[in-house]
Every structure is written in C-alpha cells, then in structure tokens.
Amino acid sequence: MKAKNCLIFGGSGQIGRHLIRKLTQNNYMVTVVTRNIHQKGYIIKTQANAGYLSIVEASIFDENKIRKLFEKADICINLIGILFESRGGNSFKNLHSIFPTILAKLSKEYNLSKFVHVSALGLNEAIDSNYAKSKLEGEQNILKSFPRSTILRPSIVYSVDDNFTTNFMALLNRLPFFPIYYSGKTKFTPIHCSDLTEIIFNVIKKDFDINILECIGPEIITFKEIILKLLNLIEKKRFLISFPLPIANLSARFFELLPKPLLTRDQLRLLKYDNVPSGKYKTNFDIGLSSKKYFDHEVKKYSYMWKEGGQYSTEKYNLDKK
Numbered sequence: 609m610k611a612k613n614c615l616i617f618g619g620s621g622q623i624g625r626h627l628i629r630k631l632t633q634n635n636y637m638v639t640v641v642t643r644n645i646h647q648k649g650y651i652i653k654t655q656a657n658a659g660y661l662s663i664v665e666a667s668i669f670d671e672n673k674i675r676k677l678f679e680k681a682d683i684c685i686n687l688i689g690i691l692f693e694s695r696g697g698n699s700f701k702n703l704h705s706i707f708p709t710i711l712a713k714l715s716k717e718y719n720l721s722k723f724v725h726v727s728a729l730g731l732n733e734a735i736d737s738n739y740a741k742s743k744l745e746g747e748q749n750i751l752k753s754f755p756r757s758t759i760l761r762p763s764i765v766y767s768v769d770d771n772f773t774t775n776f777m778a779l780l781n782r783l784p785f786f787p788i789y790y791s792g793k794t795k796f797t798p799i800h801c802s803d804l805t806e807i808i809f810n811v812i813k814k815d816f817d818i819n820i821l822e823c824i825g826p827e828i829i830t831f832k833e834i835i836l837k838l839l840n841l842i843e844k845k846r847f848l849i850s851f852p853l854p855i856a857n858l859s860a861r862f863f864e865l866l867p868k869p870l871l872t873r874d875q876l877r878l879l880k881y882d883n884v885p886s887g888k889y890k891t892n893f894d895i896g897l898s899s900k901k902y903f904d905h906e907v908k909k910y911s912y913m914w915k916e917g918g919q920y921s922t923e924k925y926n927l928d929k930k
Contacts, residue, residue, distance in 0.1 A: 612721075613637040613680055614812070617668060617711070618687030620648040622769035623726065625655050626805040627685070632656035634809070639677060641666055668707055671714075678718040683812055685724045686711055691739070691771075692864075692872045700742035708746040712753035723757040724811060725750055729797070729822055730883040731761070737877045751819055758811050760804075762823040763883050766903070767801035768910040777838050777914040779870070785847035789856050792832025792848070795882040797824035800901035807892050820889045825899045828884060837904055841911035 614631055618624050619640035631638050638661050642648040645665035652663050666673045668688065678684070686708055693699050708725050715723040727743050734740035750757045766773045780786060807823050810816070829837070832848065839846060851859065860876045863869040885891050892899065912918065 611635050611637050612682040613639060614683045614685060615677055615681040616640045616685045616687065618689070620651050621687060622767050622801050623765060623804060623808075624687050625651070625769065626767075626801050627687070627808055628652065628655040628661065630805050630809050631812075632660040634813075636660075636812075638662070639664060639681070641668065641674070641677065643667055669702075669710075671710060674710075675714060678714045678720070681718065681720060683722045683724070684711055684715050684720055685726075685808070685812075687726050689726070689728070689743075691875065692869055693738075694867070700738050701745075704739075704742035705746040705749060709749040709753055712750040712757055715757070716754040721756070722812060722815065723750070723754050724808060725757060725759050726808075727759050727761050729761045729763045729824070729885075730878075730881050732886060732888070734878055734881045738874050739878060747820070755819075758816065758818055759820045760808065760811070760823050761820060761889070762799055762804050763797040763825065764799070765801050765804055766798050766907065770801070773838065773907050774910075775870075776835065777842055777911060780835070780839055780844055780846055781842060781914040783846065785849050786835060787851045787856070787859065788832055788835070788848050789851055789876060789879050790831075791850055792830055792835070794831045794879050795828050795884050796831065796834065797828050797884050798834075798903050799823055799825040799899050800906050803899040803901055807897050810897055816895060818890060818895070821895070822885050822889050822891045823899075824885055824891055824893070826902060829903060831879070834903075838907065838911070841904070841908055842914040843916070 614636050616624060616627065616638060619628055620642060628638055628640065638656065640652050640661065641664050642652065645663055649663050653661065655661065664677060688703055688707065690698065690703055712723055727747055731740045731744050747759050750759060764772055803825065804823055835848060856876055857873060860871045860873045863871045864873065
C-alpha cells in the first residue's frame, strides 16, 4: 500500500517534532514547510530517517509555492500559532484566521483526505481576547471551506521543550516572589505533548469524522496549584502575591515592551476563563484516546535543571539510578 504523504506547517515546534517522529516511525511520508531552512532545518531533519522526511523553505503566504506541495499531499496538518503579537511580526488575524483558511481551501481544491488544524481550548467564552477571537474566526472559516477538517483544541501543552513549564521554573528559580492573577483560581487541564501527538496520529490513522475535538490531560489543576507544584519540584519557596487587576494590567503593559513578553494584556484577559472542556464538544477521552501522563510525574523528569546542583542534584542522580 502506498505510504500517505503528510504536509506539515509548524514542524519545528514541540508538537511538530513529536509528530514528525510518530508519523515517520509509522511509515508516513512527511513534508515540512519552514520559512528559514538554515535556522530550523537542522532541528527538523534530525526527527526522522532519511527518505521519510522532506523540508521545503517557503513563506507560508506564498500561495503559488505552497499550492505545488498540495499536489502530492494526502493530509495537511497546521500547527502554526502565536501567543502574542510582536512589533513588525505577523498578527493574530494573519496566522490564526487568514492562513488556516488558505490551507483549508487548498485541501478542498486538491481533495485531501483530511485537514488537521491545532487550535486552543477555552475560546468560546473569551470574547474580550483578540487571540481567542482570531482562533474562533479561523475555525469557522476552516469548516466552511473544507468540512472534512478536524480542529483540535488542546489545553496547555507541556514537555521539556515547551515555553510554559520551563519559563515558569526559570522565573521561580530567580525571583523572590511570583505574581498570581485572579487569585490563581483559573482551571487548566494540561496535556503532555506526547499524549497530544498520539491523538493527532490516531485522528489521521483512524480518520475520525469529528469537526472539533477538545484535547485534555487526565487532571484539572488551578493556576496557583501549577505554580505550587513547580516550586515543589525545584525545591524552592517563594512568596505568591495576588495582583489586583489594575496592577496586573500595568505590569502586562510593561512586559509588552520586551521582545518576548512574560505576559500581555490579551493573555491577562484570557486568564479570566477556565481552560477546561466546554461540554459542547467531544474530548479525546470520549473517543477512546485517553491522556496517560500526569503533570507532576512528567515535569519531575526535567525539573532538575532548575534545582540546586542542576543535573548533579541528588534527586536527579536517584531518578537516573531507578
């Protein structure tokens, strides 16, 4: 049987790398599009054996070049997304709405068997967030353009390669106190990157006829609980200070001046809303794809990097000896 060809956008991120390995190990041919092959190529090419992986350098908005890639594709997967808008960079609308719509239309034009688009959980209620509005607009356009699409809405995705747990542990390691927003009561259902990869793979392999699937981990954890868990894992004690909203907005405005802001006002608005299943759509558990990895156990495997002694810490040595 002829191996299926998967066309992936956003293959150099944590989800992309896990997914490339999973697909190629199961005899899928993968083509990854990157805007800078010199910067990202070395990361991507190490994820699969030669012969299973092709890397193409192209602007994601160069429709003529991208169109040619669809001629050989069976499945298209979009993993591209941003958490904040940078000056001179792409906007939420460009990356979350316009670009996915282009991919959906091309998927329909070339009669692909599936278009998988990774969006985000907790969008419907966050009507005051530009991030959420752009994601929702993109989802609506995708389903109008190509009804055979599957949109995955994951909660926070974490792993050793993330920008979530690693950034928080770095900050908790350095700062004497840490700000808590909305009293730290916002709920999350964090999912490990390998569990999400398994879901994406099975959605492709089994060709589930689902338009929107909410992807969640096996536990619900509040924002404050996440911070306390991370502090425990790196064996640090810090003052957790609840920031009133005016001060939180002021600090977010300051952070926005940084090249990679720790928090933006738009992200602050998102934090008002729980990041848990909406009840309107099926979750991965409903279709028999349970998430198996728990937050504490997985983060513990790499938390030693922010502990006293780093890789030579006592607990790291004991963990390796088991």
